[in-house]
Amino acid sequence: xxAACDFLPPHSASVRTLAEWLAHTERLHAQTIxxxxxxxxxxxxxxxxxxxxxxxxxxxxNGKGSTCALLASCLEAAGYRxxxxxxxxxxxxxxRVRIGTALASDQQLCDAFAKVEAARADQPxxxxxxxxxxxxxxxxxxxLDVVVLExxxxxxxxxxxxxxxxxAIVTSIALxxxxxxxxxxxxxxxxxxxxxxxxxxxxxxxxxxxxxIARVAxxxxxxxxxxxxxxxxxxxxxxxxxxxxxxxxxxxxxxxxLGEFQYRNAxxxxxxxxxxxxxLPVSASALxxxxxxxxxxxxxxxxxxxPLVVLDVAHNPHAAGELARNLRTQRCSGKxxxxxxxxxxxxxxxxxxxxxxxxxxxxxxxxxxxxxxxLQELQSxxxxxxxxxxxxxxLQEAFLAARRRAHPEDRIVVFGSFVTVGTVMELLExxxxxxxPG
Numbered sequence: 001x002x003a004a005c006d007f008l009p010p011h012s013a014s015v016r017t018l019a020e021w022l023a024h025t026e027r028l029h030a031q032t033i034x035x036x037x038x039x040x041x042x043x044x045x046x047x048x049x050x051x052x053x054x055x056x057x058x059x060x061x062n063g064k065g066s067t068c069a070l071l072a073s074c075l076e077a078a079g080y081r082x083x084x085x086x087x088x089x090x091x092x093x094x095x096r097v098r099i100g101t102a103l104a105s106d107q108q109l110c111d112a113f114a115k116v117e118a119a120r121a122d123q124p125x126x127x128x129x130x131x132x133x134x135x136x137x138x139x140x141x142x143x144l145d146v147v148v149l150e151x152x153x154x155x156x157x158x159x160x161x162x163x164x165x166x167x168a169i170v171t172s173i174a175l176x177x178x179x180x181x182x183x184x185x186x187x188x189x190x191x192x193x194x195x196x197x198x199x200x201x202x203x204x205x206x207x208x209x210x211x212x213i214a215r216v217a218x219x220x221x222x223x224x225x226x227x228x229x230x231x232x233x234x235x236x237x238x239x240x241x242x243x244x245x246x247x248x249x250x251x252x253x254x255x256x257x258l259g260e261f262q263y264r265n266a267x268x269x270x271x272x273x274x275x276x277x278x279x280l281p282v283s284a285s286a287l288x289x290x291x292x293x294x295x296x297x298x299x300x301x302x303x304x305x306x307p308l309v310v311l312d313v314a315h316n317p318h319a320a321g322e323l324a325r326n327l328r329t330q331r332c333s334g335k336x337x338x339x340x341x342x343x344x345x346x347x348x349x350x351x352x353x354x355x356x357x358x359x360x361x362x363x364x365x366x367x368x369x370x371x372x373x374x375l376q377e378l379q380s381x382x383x384x385x386x387x388x389x390x391x392x393x394x395l396q397e398a399f400l401a402a403r404r405r406a407h408p409e410d411r412i413v414v415f416g417s418f419v420t421v422g423t424v425m426e427l428l429e430x431x432x433x434x435x436x437p438g
Contacts, residue, residue: 016113016114017106017110018093018094018106018109018110018113021110021113022093022127024113025113025125025126025127025130025131026127028124028125028126028127028130029124029125029127030124032126032127032370032371033128033153034126035153035154035157036157037157037159037162039125039129040125040129040133040159040162042123043116043119043123043125043129043133044133044162046119046120047115047116047119047133047137049133049136049137049140051136051139051147052140053139053145053146053147054147054165054166054279054280055147055148055149055163055164055165056071056146056147056148056165056166056167056169056272056276057151057155057161057163057165057167057168057169057195058071058148058149058150058168058169058171059151059154059155059158059168059169059171059192059193059195060151060192060205061171061172061173061174061175061188061318061319062171062261062316062319062322063171063205063261063264063265064086064151065086065296066257066294066299067169067171067205067265068084068150069084069257069294069296070257070265070266070269070290070291071148071269071272071273072084072098072148072294073290073291073293073294074269074270074273074282074286074287074290074291075145075146075148075273075280075282075290076100076101076290077282077286077287077290077293078280078281078282078290079286080280081099081100081142081143081144081146082099082144082145082146082147082148083099083139083142083144083146083147083148084097084098084150085097085098085135085147085150085160086150087128087131087150087152088418089418089422090298090313090421090422091425091426091429094106096131097109097134097135097138099138099139099142104135104138108138108141108142109134109138111137111141112133112134112137112138112141113134115134115137116130116134116137128153129159132152132159132162133159145280149163151192151195154188154191154192154194155192155193155194155195156191156192156193156194157194158195161194161195164197165197166200166201166276166279167200167203167276168196168197168200168201168202168203168222169202169204169205169268169269170192170195170202170204170205170206170209170213171205171206171264171265171268172205172206172264172318173185173188173189173192173206173210173213174316174317174318175188175316175317175347184210185212186210186211186212187212188210189209189210189212189213189216190215190216192213193212193216193217194216196217196220196222196224197222198220198221198222199221199222200222200223201222201223201225201271201272202217202224203225203268203271203272204224204225204226204227204268205227205264205265205267205268206227206264207227207264209226213226214226223275225244225271225275227264227267227271230245230271231243231244231245231267231271231274232244232267233263233266233267235263238253239252239253240255240263240266242266242270244270244271244274247274249270249284249287252266252287252288252291253288253291253292255291255294256292256293256294256295257294257295257296257299258299258300258326259299259300259322259325259326260322260325261322266291270287273287297311297425298312298313298418298421298422298425299312299313300312300323303428304428306408307334307337307403307406307408307409307411308332308410308411308412309403309411309414309428310327310411310412310413310414311414311421311424311425312326312413312414312415312421313415313417313418313420314415314416315342315343315346315351315415315417316346316347316350317350317351317353317354320350320351320354320355320415321354323354323355323413323415324355324358327358327413330411332409332410334406334408334409334410334411335360335406335410335411336358336360336410336411336412336413337359337361337362337363337405337406337410337411337412337413338355338359338361338362338363338387338412338413338414338415339395339398339399339412339413339414339415339424340362340363340365340378340398340414340415340416340420341364341365341366341367341378341395341398341417341419341420342367342373342416342417343367343372343417344372344373344377346417348377348381349381351416352381352382355413356385356386356387357386359385359387359413360387361387361390361402361405362382362385362388362389362390363390363392363398363399363401363402364378364379364382364390364391364392365378365393365394365395366378367395367417367419367420372419375391375392375393378391379391395420395423395424396423399412399414400427
C-alpha cells in the first residue's frame with residue numbers, strides 16, 4: 001500500500017463503509033482534477049473491464065444531465081434495463097450511479113470500489129476516475145441492457161472517454177472550466193467533440209457550434225448530425241415535434257423540464273435514439289411515455305409555493321442566462337430573493353451579471369470546501385448590484401432567512417452550484433426549510 005493510504009482503517013477493504021471509500025479516493029492523488037486517460041485506462045485493463053452493453057456518452061457545457069434523463073426515461077419506457085452515470089451529486093453520492101429509477105445501494109458501490117482498489121495496485125487515481133470505474137463495475141455486475149454516461153469535464157481526456165460509445169452527444173458549447181479546456185469556444189469544442197467515434201453517430205445540439213465540432217468529427221470519421229441541419233425540433237405551446245431524415249415524431253407531450261433550451265436537449269436525445277434504432281429500437285409510444293415522465297432534480301425545479309422556491313444548479317454564465325429567461329417568463333408579483341453560493345474557479349461575475357437585474361434581495365454564503373468561494377469573495381462581486389445584499393455564515397442560514405422574510409407572493413431562487421442546491425434540498429428533505437412566511 002502506498003503512503004497516501006496509510007490513514008485507512010485497519011479492517012478489510014470489503015467491509016469499509018461508503019463514506020470510508022469516498023474518503024479513501026480523496027487521498028489517492030495529489031490533485032482533484034488531473035486530465036488524462038493513461039492512469040484510468042491501465043486500471044480498466046487490469047480489471048478486464050469490457051462492457052457488453054451499448055453505451056451512449058453525453059458531453060457539453062450545459063444540458064448533459066437533462067439529456068441523460070431524457071434518454072434513460074425513453075429507454076426505460078421501451079423496456080430496457082438502463083444505467084446512468086452522472087455527476088456531481090446533489091445530496092448523496094449514490095445519485096451518481098442509477099439503475100432505472102433506483103440509486104445504487106451503498107453495498108453495490110462498496111463492492112465495486114473494492115474491485116477497483118484490488119486492481120489499481122499502486123496506480124494513483126483521482127476521485128472521479130475511481131468513481132467512474134466503480135460505476136461501470138456496478139453496471140456490469142447488474143448485467144444491464146444499455147448505459148448512459150455523462151462526461152464530468154470536457155470529453156477527450158475525461159475518464160468516461162475510456163469506454164467506447166455506440167453514440168456520442170455534445171449538448172452545448174460555452175465558456176466554462178477554461179483552466180482545463182481552453183478559453184475559446186473553438187478550443188472547448190475540440191475537447192468536447194473528443195467523445196465522438198469513427199463510424200458512429202455524433203450528435204450536436206448546439207445551434208451555433210464552433211467549427212471545431214465539425215472538424216473533429218471529420219478527422220475522426222464520425223457521422224455528425226447537427227441540429228437545424230440534420231434534425232430539428234419545432235414547438236408551439238406545450239406540443240412539439242421532431243424530424244430527422246425519414247423520422248417524424250409529432251404531437252410530442254409537454255416536457256416536465258422547463259426552459260426553451262430543453263427542447264434542444266430533447267431533440268438531441270431523440271436524434272441519438274433514432275440513430276440507434278437497429279441496435280436499441282424504441283417505439284413512438286415509448287418515446288412519448290419517456291418524454292412525459294422525464295425529470296431531473298435541481299433544474300428549474302419548483303419545490304414549494306407561497307413563496308415559490310426554485311432550485312437551479314446554474315453555475316456558469318450560459319446556464320445563468322437560461323435561468324434568467326425562465327424567470328422572466330414566469331409571473332411574479334412580489335420580490336425575487338436569491339440564495340447564492342458558488343465555487344471560486346467559476347465565472348462568478350458572469351453569473352451575477354446575467355441575473356442581477358432580476359434579484360431584489362441576495363442572501364449569500366460561502367461554500368466550505370476546497371473550491372468554494374468565501375462569503376467575502378462573493379460580497380465583493382456583488383458590491384455593484386442594486387439589490388439588497390445580506391451575508392450569512394452558511395447556506396442553510398441564508399435559505400432559512402429568506403424563507404422567514406419572504407412574503408407569499410415572492411419567490412426564492414436557489415442557484416450558483418450543485419453544492420448550493422444540494423444543501424437547500426437536504427434541508428427541505430429533513431423538514432427544516434418549511435416555514436410560514438413572515
